[in-house]
Amino acid sequence: MTKKVQDEAPARSAEAQAWIDENVAEQQVRYEGIVKEMDELAPTRAKWYEEFLHIVQTKGFSADGDRRVVIKPENVPQKPDRPDRVVF
Amino acid sequence: MARPHIEPYVELNEDFKKFDQLGTTGSHYKILSLDVDTGACTLKVRYNAGFSRPPGMSYSDCEIFVLNGLMTVGDTTCVAGHYFFIPAGVATGAINVPQGCEALVMYNDSEPSFIESDTNHPLANTEGFISVNSYEDMPWGGGSIVSPSVATGCMIKILRYDPLSEAISFLYCMAPKFMQDNISYHDCAEESYHIWGTSWMMQFGELPTGGYFWRPPYINHGSFRCELGTLAFGRTDSKLHNYFHFNPWSNVDENILRAGAHLYRQRPDMFKWVASDGHNHPHGPDDFQNPGYNHPHEH
Numbered sequence: 001m002t003k004k005v006q007d008e009a010p011a012r013s014a015e016a017q018a019w020i021d022e023n024v025a026e027q028q029v030r031y032e033g034i035v036k037e038m039d040e041l042a043p044t045r046a047k048w049y050e051e052f053l054h055i056v057q058t059k060g061f062s063a064d065g066d067r068r069v070v071i072k073p074e075n076v077p078q079k080p081d082r083p084d085r086v087v088f
Numbered sequence: 089m090a091r092p093h094i095e096p097y098v099e100l101n102e103d104f105k106k107f108d109q110l111g112t113t114g115s116h117y118k119i120l121s122l123d124v125d126t127g128a129c130t131l132k133v134r135y136n137a138g139f140s141r142p143p144g145m146s147y148s149d150c151e152i153f154v155l156n157g158l159m160t161v162g163d164t165t166c167v168a169g170h171y172f173f174i175p176a177g178v179a180t181g182a183i184n185v186p187q188g189c190e191a192l193v194m195y196n197d198s199e200p201s202f203i204e205s206d207t208n209h210p211l212a213n214t215e216g217f218i219s220v221n222s223y224e225d226m227p228w229g230g231g232s233i234v235s236p237s238v239a240t241g242c243m244i245k246i247l248r249y250d251p252l253s254e255a256i257s258f259l260y261c262m263a264p265k266f267m268q269d270n271i272s273y274h275d276c277a278e279e280s281y282h283i284w285g286t287s288w289m290m291q292f293g294e295l296p297t298g299g300y301f302w303r304p305p306y307i308n309h310g311s312f313r314c315e316l317g318t319l320a321f322g323r324t325d326s327k328l329h330n331y332f333h334f335n336p337w338s339n340v341d342e343n344i345l346r347a348g349a350h351l352y353r354q355r356p357d358m359f360k361w362v363a364s365d366g367h368n369h370p371h372g373p374d375d376f377q378n379p380g381y382n383h384p385h386e387h
Contacts, residue, residue, distance in 0.1 A: 005177035005211045006197050009147035012127070016199050020127045023119045031092050041293055048290045049336040052311050055269050061334045062270040062311075064236035077335040086291040088093045088307055088340055 031087075038087050045086070053077075091121045091128075091277070091302050095309075100298030104134050112200065114139040120192075120281070121302035127199025130279065130302065132192055135159060139185035143206040148197035150174045151248070151257060153222075153321050155283060157189030161219075169223030171247045173257065175216040177209025192281055192321060218248055222259045231260065236330050241266040241314075254327035262287055262314035270332040272310045273343050276324040278303045285318030290336065306343040308336070 012020075053076055060068025097120065104116035112133070120130040128148070135157070143162070154170040161172070162181020174180055176197060195201075208214055220226065222245055231242035241263040248257040255276070262285070271290070282299040290311045295301070303309065331347060338346075352359040 003211060005175070005209045005213075006147060006149075008209070008211065009198060009201070012199065016127065016201075020122070020124075020199055023122050023129075024124045027092065027094070027119060027122050027124075030097065031094065034094065034097065038292065044293070045291065052269065052290055052336060053334070055311075056334045059269065061332075062239055062268045063332060065232055065238070066240050068269070071334060077337065080337050084337055085339065086308070087095065088304065 035087050042084065045084075090125065091123045091304070093302070093304050093307060094121045095301035095303050096292045096295045097300045098296060098298050099132055099300055104132075107133070112141075112202070114141075117193075120300045121279070126197065128196055129199065130192065130194045130281075130300075131200075132190065132281075135183075135185040135189045135191070137186065137188045139183070139189075141183040141202070142204050143179055143182050144202050144204045145177050145179045145209060145212070146174070146195065146201045146203070147176055148195040148199075148201060149176050149216075151192075151194040151196070151323075153192040155190045155192065157185065157187065159183055159185045159189045159191070164219060167221070169259075170221045171218065171257070171259075173216060173218040173248045175213040177212030178214055178217050179205045179208050179212075194323070220247065222247055226259075228261070234328055234330060236332055238330070239266070239268040242268075253325070255323070255325050256328065257323045258321075260320055260322055262312075262318045262320075264315065264317045266312065266314040266317075268310060268312040270310055271308050271334060271336060271338075273306050273308055273331050273347075274324070274328050275305050275347055276326040276328050277305055278322065278324050278328070280320050280322040283319045283321060285314070285316060285320075287312065287314040287318045287320075306340045306347065308338060308343065 056071045057073060057076060058070070060070045063069045099118050099120060102118055104118055107113070107115045107117045114136055116134045116136070118132045120132060122129040132155075150172075152172040152174070154166050154168055156168050159166050161183050164181075172180075226245045228243040228245060230240075231238040231244045233244060233246070243261050243263075245259040246256055247259060250256070266287075279302045280300065282295055282297050284297050286294050286296040286299075288294050289309050291309055292301075331343065331350065333346070348359070
């Protein structure tokens with residue numbers, strides 16, 4: 001196995017761990033704020049989905065580069081019976 | 089759990105924090121994303137006027153992209169657009185910032201670290217060092233670096249390409265009125281920082297100047313619009329393949345299955361080998377050409 005510089009890194013110091021812990025906690029708050037903001041966008045996003053599905057049936061779906069493929073109505077996906085989630 | 093999904097995040101609304109440890113005294117930072125286990129992170133750093141750091145190295149690969157201002161690194165004068173890839177253990181010259189400077193700073197393996205040194209670590213991958221001004225010294229290329237590809241109007245400059253993982257760091261731009269009517273996801277994590285401009289994605293809305301995302305694999309994004317143009321810095325952590333589709337409601341589990349089906353169709357024997365008992369473990373298989381590249385344990 002090839003040995004790397006990273007394998008010789010000294011053990012993480014208490015100071016560095018404290019820095020990580022502090023910033024992980026702040027990042028979690030930021031993440032929760034993003035989830036809330038994206039949940040609030042859901043009604044607008046539903047309209048965007050509707051417009052998108054109209055575009056792929058008329059102007060076409062961007063399949064590769066500038067090549068578009070018009071999607072037949074029977075192939076358009078239906079909204080599943082579950083919450084829509086965009087942040088994971 | 090690595091880095092969480094941070095998207096969208098507009099850092100311009102947040103305050104800088106004083107950076108007075110880990111070899112960065114005299115600067116301020118914002119966390120854009122942080123791996124909760126390893127400490128690997130992407131930071132926006134403000135180097136205050138008069139910042140000075142002696143020659144030294146880190147135990148992590150580090151990437152720097154200068155956003156504005158000027159810094160000198162050894163004998164190299166770096167202005168906006170300058171990009172560094174500094175492999176772990178490579179000693180860079182002293183850093184001096186006479187009048188202030190802001191940069192994206194990325195530690196890829198662990199939390200920020202700094203060891204004063206004017207010589208490279210004996211194991212340092214010195215050939216991996218990159219220093220280039222991406223604005224002035226590189227031409228734009230078409231965005232169709234993979235197939236299927238993005239639509240015309242998205243251009244790219246590859247700043248770094250890892251031949252083993254096919255991870256890339258790149259500058260990209262979207263022309264005014266750019267549009268792409270599909271939903272995309274990838275096998276790789278994807279990261280972006282908007283240097284200038286606003287673009288729109290159907291899931292997340294508008295991402296303006298100072299907008300950022302760290303997106304784990306298999307998460308839907310797009311369709312895409314850009315009204316007035318955008319300049320951005322981006323990265324992936326491994327090979328980028330565009331899985332395009334038109335189902336706005338597909339979730340991560342369904343997207344992974346579809347990616348598996350793609351592998352099954354295109355490389356059926358490899359799919360069977362990976363899926364078979366005794367060979368299916370979380371690290372990649374042995375590579376006789378690159379021993380130990382991601383396979384840290386012995387059988």
